[in-house]
Amino acid sequence: MAGELAGLFVTIEGGDGSGKTTQATRLAKRLIALGHDVLATREPGGSPGAEAIRRLVLDPELDVSLCAEILLMYAARFDHVAATIRPALEGGCIVLCDRFTDSTLAYQGYGAGRGAPQVIDLIRSLEARLELRPTLTLVLDVSPSGRRARLAARGQAQDRFEELDADFHQRVDEAFRIITAQDPDRYRLVPGDGPIESVEQRVFAALAPKLP
Numbered sequence: 001m002a003g004e005l006a007g008l009f010v011t012i013e014g015g016d017g018s019g020k021t022t023q024a025t026r027l028a029k030r031l032i033a034l035g036h037d038v039l040a041t042r043e044p045g046g047s048p049g050a051e052a053i054r055r056l057v058l059d060p061e062l063d064v065s066l067c068a069e070i071l072l073m074y075a076a077r078f079d080h081v082a083a084t085i086r087p088a089l090e091g092g093c094i095v096l097c098d099r100f101t102d103s104t105l106a107y108q109g110y111g112a113g114r115g116a117p118q119v120i121d122l123i124r125s126l127e128a129r130l131e132l133r134p135t136l137t138l139v140l141d142v143s144p145s146g147r148r149a150r151l152a153a154r155g156q157a158q159d160r161f162e163e164l165d166a167d168f169h170q171r172v173d174e175a176f177r178i179i180t181a182q183d184p185d186r187y188r189l190v191p192g193d194g195p196i197e198s199v200e201q202r203v204f205a206a207l208a209p210k211l212p
Contacts, residue, residue, distance in 0.1 A: 007089035008210060009132070011100040012203075014140035015172045016162050017147030018192050019199060023140060024098040026200050027207070031094060036211070039088040042098040043076065047083035050076035060160045066112050066119065073104045074126045081132055094211075101127045102137060102179055107161060110175035111168050133186075136210050138203055139176050140192035144169075 012027070014020040021042075028040040044054040053076035056062060057069065064072070077100075088095050105123050113119030142150075147169065151162065180187040188206040192199055 005086070005089035006092040008094045008136075008212065009085070009089055009097070009134045010094065010207060010210070011097045011102065011134040011137045012140070013099060013102045013106070013137055013176060014142070014192060015106075015147060015169055015176065017150040018140040018142045019150060019196070020140045020192075021098050022196060023138075023192075023199060023203050024096055026196070027203055028096050030200070030204060031096075031211075037091075037093045038096060039084070039093045040096045040098075041080070041084055043080060043100055043103065044073060045076065046080040046085070046097070049079040049083070053079075058160055060163060062160060066108060067122065069112070070104060070108050070119075070122060070126070073108065074130075077101070077104075077130065081130060086132065097134075100134060100137075101130070102139075102176070105179060106172045106175035110178075111164075111172040114171065115175075135186075136207065137180075137187045138206055139180050139187060139189050140199070140203075141173070141177065141189050142192035144173075146193045 012020045012024045024040060024042075028038050031038045043050070044057055045051045053072055057072050057076070085095055085097065101123075105120070105127075109115065109120050109123050144166070177189065180189045190199070190202050190206055
């Protein structure tokens with residue numbers, strides 16, 4: 001478990017257009033400037049094996065069942081944890097991960113799976129087998145208009161999830177709020193609208209009490 005390791009495991013979550021990747025990058029730079037030993041990573045990906053799976057699962061041409069998609073996400077995650085995250089935590093690093101288990105629950109469990117019990121049970125069983133939970137999860141929460149503006153600024157959709165309709169993304173946003181409310185000790189819901197610098201201050205303020 002993360003609490004038994006020397007380092008601090010922090011995940012950053014949110015829907016497409018929430019700004020989480022931007023904020024993860026800025027947070028890592030800020031922590032390094034403060035003298036912390038930081039490993040910034042991402043999902044799906046973060047290890048050679050997981051990056052290979054990432055190219056598959058984000059391919060707009062991929063057509064597999066939801067169960068297969070979940071298993072692919074966790075295949076990447078198990079390799080990422082074994083090859084990258086756990087060794088860094090054992091070495092005392094602050095690990096900042098852009099997406100982790102909550103994204104699978106939100107996107108595949110509630111977005112694609114619409115909260116079907118058998119889908120949620122599959123994801124939860126895989127999560128339990130992983131035997132690693134973040135110390136803190138920061139969830140960036142943005143308005144639909146804010147998300148649309150950011151995605152429009154990027155141009156065309158970059159992966160198969162960004163291509164999905166507004167109803168799907170609304171289910172994902174609602175899922176993150178549900179997940180956050182279930183464990184207020186671990187999760188912090190961070191308002192993601194507004195200037196990047198303002199959001200950065202909110203993110204850092206949410207993390208600061210956990211810093212060594």
